[in-house]
Amino acid sequence: MSQTRNRWIVRVVLALAILAFVGVSVIPIIGAFNNTPPSNQNTASTRSSLSSADQKSKLEDEVRGYEQVLQREPENQSALKGLLQARLQLLSQKEKTEVKPADIQVVIEPLEKLAKLNPEQSEYSVLLAQAKQQIGDREGAAQAYRSILSTKPGDLKALQGMVALLISQQRPEAAIGLLQETLSNAAQANTIQPGSVDTVAVQVLLGSVHASQKRYAQASSVYEQAIKKDPKDFRPVVAKAMLLKQQGKDADAKPLFDSAAALAPARYRDEIKKAATVSPIPKSAPSPAPSPENNILTPK
Numbered sequence: 001m002s003q004t005r006n007r008w009i010v011r012v013v014l015a016l017a018i019l020a021f022v023g024v025s026v027i028p029i030i031g032a033f034n035n036t037p038p039s040n041q042n043t044a045s046t047r048s049s050l051s052s053a054d055q056k057s058k059l060e061d062e063v064r065g066y067e068q069v070l071q072r073e074p075e076n077q078s079a080l081k082g083l084l085q086a087r088l089q090l091l092s093q094k095e096k097t098e099v100k101p102a103d104i105q106v107v108i109e110p111l112e113k114l115a116k117l118n119p120e121q122s123e124y125s126v127l128l129a130q131a132k133q134q135i136g137d138r139e140g141a142a143q144a145y146r147s148i149l150s151t152k153p154g155d156l157k158a159l160q161g162m163v164a165l166l167i168s169q170q171r172p173e174a175a176i177g178l179l180q181e182t183l184s185n186a187a188q189a190n191t192i193q194p195g196s197v198d199t200v201a202v203q204v205l206l207g208s209v210h211a212s213q214k215r216y217a218q219a220s221s222v223y224e225q226a227i228k229k230d231p232k233d234f235r236p237v238v239a240k241a242m243l244l245k246q247q248g249k250d251a252d253a254k255p256l257f258d259s260a261a262a263l264a265p266a267r268y269r270d271e272i273k274k275a276a277t278v279s280p281i282p283k284s285a286p287s288p289a290p291s292p293e294n295n296i297l298t299p300k
Contacts, residue, residue, distance in 0.1 A: 056093060062086040077117060084110040101135040108132065115144070122148045126157045133165060141165055153182055153189055154197030156205075163209060172213050179206040200226045204239045211243055219243055234263035238272055245276070 066083035069076055087107050091099065108131050115124040129144035142165060148158035159182065166175040179202055186197040207222035220243060226236035241256035257276035261269045 052093065056090065059086050059090050063090070075113070075117060077114065080110045080114050080117075084114065104131050104135050108135075119151075122152060122155050122158055126161055129158075129161055129165075133168075138165060138169065152196065153185060154202070156198065156201055159202065159205060163205060167209070167212065172209060175209050176206065179209065200230055200233050200235060203229070204235055207236070207239055207243070211246070216243060216247060232263060234260040234268075234272070237263065238275065242275060 063083060063086045066079045066086065069079040070083065073079065084107065087110070091103055091107065094103065108128065111124055111128040111131060115128050118124055125144050125148050129141040132138075132144060133141035142162070145158050145162040145165065148155050149162065152158065159179070162178060163175045166172070166178070182197065182202050183199060183206070186199045186202070189197045190199075203222050203226035207219040207226070210216075210219035210222060220240060223236045223240040223243065226233070227240070237256050237260040241253045241260060244250075244253035244256065254276070257272060261272045264272055
């Protein structure tokens with residue numbers, strides 16, 4: 001497992017623990033440009049010295065340039081990636097209230113092509129699903145997630161996205177069923193492809209869904225199962241600590257936070273300590289949207 005994937009998976013752990021109490025969400029497509037491969041290494045530094053108007057003009061020129069290339073070479077992936085990034089950059093310049101479905105639709109077009117050309121890279125399909133969800137195409141989003149999970153049942157980004165979609169549709173039982181099915185089939189999947197399903201991460205997500213429905217006993221039970229499965233894995237320990245903290249049981253949560261910090265790699269300890277001191281999020285607060293690169297509750 002790569003360092004980048006490890007980092008994201010570990011960070012999902014804390015993010016999911018927090019999200020469990022305010023509703024499961026997903027990264028908004030408007031923030032995705034930060035994780036899109038740059039078309040030019042010098043682009044960011046060049047843009048920083050430009051005014052907003054100049055940036056917009058430059059990005060629009062880039063879009064036209066990539067579109068011209070794609071007219072000649074419809075499957076030119078460099079041009080598709082450049083077009084995707086430029087359109088996402090333009091989208092990011094708008095206030096959220098200004099973003100219209102048509103603005104996201106122009107992002108969907110290159111994403112659909114990139115997802116088709118790179119079926120082994122689920123990131124494109126996940127972004128495509130999120131974009132479709134944001135324009136109200138929930139069925140299209142579900143199909144995109146299912147297309148990933150049909151070949152990669154343990155893909156955590158797709159699982160998290162599908163769970164978020166189901167929760168947004170007020171279908172928590174469907175989300176729980178999906179995760180339970182994933183766990184039931186994990187042994188077989190891992191026999192075929194070792195490590196393809198991170199069962200502890202799926203258990204943590206399952207516990208978070210229970211917690212989002214205020215089923216604290218069920219959530220605690222799932223976390224305990226995960227802890228027993230791998231006593232050296234800090235992720236379910238953090239999740240259970242967050243669960244206790246949310247219920248106002250700070251004294252019970254503290255030793256779990258301490259234990260998680262001791263078990264976790266050094267680079268995650270500050271985040272765990274911070275989570276231990278953060279006040280519970282008010283129930284009326286809107287659901288945050290974690291970025292895959294800035295999340296904590298997911299392999300070691």
